[in-house]
Amino acid sequence: MNEELSIVRPVKKRMRFKSVLRANKWLTPTVKQFTFSAPSEFDFYSGQYMNMRFKIAEKVVARSYSISSLPGALSDSDEKYLCFTIKNVAGGEVTPALFTWEVGTEVSLQGPFGTFFIGERVPEADIVMIGTGTGLAPLKSMLGYLLESCHFKRKVTLIMGVRFETELLYMELWKEYEERFSNFQVLTAVSAAKSPAYLGVHGRVNVILESNIEHYRTRMFYICGLQAMVNGVATYLRNEGIAAEHIFYEKYDS
Numbered sequence: 685m686n687e688e689l690s691i692v693r694p695v696k697k698r699m700r701f702k703s704v705l706r707a708n709k710w711l712t713p714t715v716k717q718f719t720f721s722a723p724s725e726f727d728f729y730s731g732q733y734m735n736m737r738f739k740i741a742e743k744v745v746a747r748s749y750s751i752s753s754l755p756g757a758l759s760d761s762d763e764k765y766l767c768f769t770i771k772n773v774a775g776g777e778v779t780p781a782l783f784t785w786e787v788g789t790e791v792s793l794q795g796p797f798g799t800f801f802i803g804e805r806v807p808e809a810d811i812v813m814i815g816t817g818t819g820l821a822p823l824k825s826m827l828g829y830l831l832e833s834c835h836f837k838r839k840v841t842l843i844m845g846v847r848f849e850t851e852l853l854y855m856e857l858w859k860e861y862e863e864r865f866s867n868f869q870v871l872t873a874v875s876a877a878k879s880p881a882y883l884g885v886h887g888r889v890n891v892i893l894e895s896n897i898e899h900y901r902t903r904m905f906y907i908c909g910l911q912a913m914v915n916g917v918a919t920y921l922r923n924e925g926i927a928a929e930h931i932f933y934e935k936y937d938s
């Protein structure tokens with residue numbers, strides 16, 4: 685993130701609170717969406733993340749998770765809630781335990797954190813968002829904010845990358861957005877697709893970027909995922925002459 689930009693950008697009040705798991709559901713064979721309660725005064729910008737603290741085998745551990753729901757989202761009973769879209773990392777210290785949690789489990793949440801967000805002043809440019817795996821989480825919140833809350837009229841392209849097509853997240857939502865918002869487009873890159881029914885691009889997100897770069901030169905880029913992908917894409921864009929101030933990113937494992 686560009687330091688100058690992060691200094692002048694507004695902030696939301698940081699809070700620490702006890703939160704209750706209200707729901708969890710499988711989205712793919714390895715990813716769940718977790719819905720947690722939040723106090724009514726809690727607020728964040730789309731794209732920001734929370735630190736989650738909990739005990740595993742008598743040890744307190746903390747991990748960061750991007751908020752995938754919209755700021756101000758309310759449940760049917762008018763309770764504020766936050767969604768997280770989390771991958772069960774095989775052999776991970778925390779996620780295998782987190783995936784056994786039942787509704788009613790309590791955790792401590794602190795935040796919001798991060799300068800990878802879209803605030804009150806939305807970009808005055810067309811946008812490309814690039815996410816791999818659960819890197820889609822903050823982008824989902826940003827997209828909902830731009831399209832649903834701000835009625836953003838510039839072009840927004842979402843490029844999603846995964847290994848297998850069964851790992852593509854929120855496809856129904858993106859298809860609904862394509863129908864509702866003529867300025868929105870989703871493109872998928874699957875590197876090891878198994879089914880002939882998969883009709884998107886075969887390969888990594890770079891394949892899509894490289895074949896469309898001439899249309900993307902004046903756009904703003906928001907990139908999220910593991911550092912190998914983020915570094916690779918950001919380097920490619922800079923080498924193509926995209927200004928560093930137009931490239932924003934979040935890395936999950938830096």
Ligand SMILES: Cc1cc2nc3c(=O)[nH]c(=O)nc-3n(C[C@H](O)[C@H](O)[C@H](O)COP(=O)(O)OP(=O)(O)OC[C@H]3O[C@@H](n4cnc5c(N)ncnc54)[C@H](O)[C@@H]3O)c2cc1C
Nearest residue numbers: 747748749750769770771773776777778779818821936937
């Ligand atoms: C700002 C920020 C936001 C984050 N938001 C999310 C989020 O919204 N959803 C999410 O699933 N994770 C997110 N993460 C990653 C998360 O904090 C943990 O690192 C992750 O859940 C693994 O924890 P673990 O203890 O199970 O694995 P660890 O025992 O800590 O093992 C870490 C290993 O897991 C890999 N890893 C970490 N995250 C992922 C991932 N998402 N997919 C595949 N491999 C991964 C790392 O490369 C590393 O090799 C975020 C990280 C940061 C820094």
